[in-house]
Amino acid sequence: MATTAEDVWEMLRELIAAQRETDQKFKETDRRFQETEHQFKEIAERFKETDLQFKETDRRFQETERQFKETDRKLKELGKQIGGLGEKFGSFTEGLALPSMERLLRERFGMEVVSPSVRVSKDGRHLEIDTLSYANGLINAAYIVEVKSHLREEAIAQLRTLLESFREFFPEHRDKQLYGILAAVDCSEALRERAMREGFYVARIHDNVFELNVPDDFQPRVF
Numbered sequence: 444m445a446t447t448a449e450d451v452w453e454m455l456r457e458l459i460a461a462q463r464e465t466d467q468k469f470k471e472t473d474r475r476f477q478e479t480e481h482q483f484k485e486i487a488e489r490f491k492e493t494d495l496q497f498k499e500t501d502r503r504f505q506e507t508e509r510q511f512k513e514t515d516r517k518l519k520e521l522g523k524q525i526g527g528l529g530e531k532f533g534s535f536t537e538g539l540a541l542p543s544m545e546r547l548l549r550e551r552f553g554m555e556v557v558s559p560s561v562r563v564s565k566d567g568r569h570l571e572i573d574t575l576s577y578a579n580g581l582i583n584a585a586y587i588v589e590v591k592s593h594l595r596e597e598a599i600a601q602l603r604t605l606l607e608s609f610r611e612f613f614p615e616h617r618d619k620q621l622y623g624i625l626a627a628v629d630c631s632e633a634l635r636e637r638a639m640r641e642g643f644y645v646a647r648i649h650d651n652v653f654e655l656n657v658p659d660d661f662q663p664r665v666f
Contacts, residue, residue, distance in 0.1 A: 541574065543653040544588055544626060544646065548576045551655070552586060552622075555579065563612045570612045572605060577616060584620040585609070588646075594627035594634050599641055606666040621666040626653050 541559050548554040554576035561572040577585035587609065589602045602623045610617045625638050626646040638645050639657060642664020647656040 544574060544590075544624075545576075547646070547653065547655065548574075548586060548588075552576075552584070553578055553582045554584075554586060555582075565612050568612075570605065570608060577619060583618065584622065585613075585616050586622045586624055588624045588626055591625065591627045592629065594625060594630040594638070596634065596637070598625060598627075599634070599638050599643070602643060603641060609666070622663050623666070630656075 574588035624644040
């Protein structure tokens with residue numbers, strides 16, 4: 444069958460229509476590519492923002508960690524200072540107690556030797572006594588004095604341990620009668636009674652002088 448001019452024009456029209464449709468699809472594809480590229484750019488921007496936020500969070504974390512370390516350092520330094528003040532106050536209390544305790548030990552108990560801050564070591568063991576006093580001859584006795592700014596329960600146990608260990612460290616005084624005295628700036632009535640039940644003398648400060656604070660009929664424990 445022969446192709447007519449009309450057939451050729453129809454084919455051309457179909458080709459033109461197909462070309463237009465193809466062009467339209469290319470434009471749509473290009474538009475979608477552009478949208479996708481825009482979305483990728485948005486995602487990349489968000490990643491950048493997230494990365495910046497992570498970096499800022501990390502910076503703040505490091506700053507917080509640095510502040511914690513600085514606070515910890517200051518707390519340790521404060522602890523050392525408080526400990527130093529406690530030692531100084533303890534030394535001050537012992538120094539305050541010594542003159543009046545020495546007079547009391549000599550006049551009331553007839554002690555011949557009064558030695559503050561006695562430290563002794565034996566076989567790897569150590570013993571510290573705030574004040575040790577003793578007398579030979581007819582009296583033949585020794586007194587251990589522990590001085591506290593605030594009397595606490597553990598101080599009573601500490602003095603008992605000192606008294607029980609005394610003869611191991613001082614065998615030269617093994618034949619002496621041994622007594623304990625707790626001298627405190629601040630002492631509750633309950634702990635005073637507790638110390639006396641243990642058989643310890645209690646001395647309390649009055650007008651800057653330590654005086655015995657026990658009943659006249661108090662019977663001390665001999666160790």
